[in-house]
Amino acid sequence: MACPVNNTVELNPTLLPLEWLLGTWECDEPGEGSFPTIKPFRYTETLHFSHVGQPVINFMFNAFHAESKKPLHRECGFVRMQPGTNRVAFIIAQNSGLVEIEEGELTGQQLSLQSLQLARTSFAKEPYVKQICRVFQLRSDGKLEQTVSMATDNQPLMQHLRITYRRS
């Protein structure tokens, strides 16, 4: 796929195994959010994955309240792949003040990631996130699914988010 910023730039060959992720994805129905300590909620989300010819994918995720449409969670960052391997790293900044590095493996069209490093602003609200596990999977029906689990100060690892997207 050519770069959406400058369509003369070819995809860096390092990223060929992740080509299926590139582009814009809109949720096809509201995603489900939950955690033992909060009220279950529904949200919509748009994902953008692009490149500028570097061996790096740039991404932006913007989530909204399903009913009020108000902006909620936002994340942006970079995806890197270790050349010649299936190791993938996500370098992420979140609007909540959390920054994280997740690493994991690409198996076919499934990416399973675990947080390696987490940091937050000195005035972040509790509870603090202790661990994040995230899976992206391109399903056989062409939809992309993302699930996110997290552990906090006071809860063990449990699912927080599940959502599916169609390419737009």
Ligand code: HEM
């Ligand atoms: C609550 C983390 C993504 C919506 C929370 C809480 C944490 C958290 C730590 C507080 C849990 C508690 O009080 O015990 C994260 C992390 C995310 C993420 C690490 C990404 C990796 C999202 C996304 C949405 C979202 C994409 C979509 C809208 C919410 C909502 C609450 C919540 C609505 C409840 C807020 C409240 O009741 O005060 N999240 N979140 N989160 N999150 Fe997320």
